[in-house]
């Protein structure tokens with residue numbers, strides 16, 4: 003509790019200078035497993051409560067992460083950061099996906115215990131289902147990846163779903179490459195993925 007009290011003091015009372023933190027590790031909810039989410043550049047994809055688990059069921063609640071960081075000249079151990087600003091937290095996939103400006107910020111600042119929450123759909127594209135998802139705070143990535151996988155109808159990664167993506171999607175359907183065309187994350191490429199692709203044609207970043 004002492005650690006948490008210090009963190010609350012640092013985060014809420016004094017304010018943390020963003021340049022003075024360094025990522026240490028991430029904490030997830032105990033039953034959190036890799037969640038699969040469809041992301042569309044215009045943010046028209048499902049929100050996190052509709053993210054799918056491997057068995058096809060839905061997560062049914064927001065996605066939460068508690069980052070633990072080192073604070074320069076702060077406590078002698080990593081601490082969470084209550085009140086951490088949403089605009090300085092975001093994630094990207096290792097392939098450079100989730101590219102819309104502000105498309106992957108959390109709902110708001112970290113809560114009193116330092117948890118960041120994501121509820122709304124992510125606005126972005128270019129994410130392969132096989133790519134790792136990394137959280138950044140103040141521009142610095144955590145080594146530990148988030149328990150998330152994304153897929154997007156924007157296969158080309160230019161944050162627009164257009165003819166180029168139709169061509170790529172058709173090719174991926176032909177080869178059955180789930181890394182690109184498995185938009186619902188059920189491990190195969192079939193009609194349910196086409197149903198998710200077609201409505202996204204024309205989508206672009208807000």
Ligand SMILES: [Ca+2]
Nearest residue numbers: 156158160162
């Ligand atoms: Ca594209």
Ligand SMILES: [Ca+2]
Nearest residue numbers: 184186188190
């Ligand atoms: Ca599928």
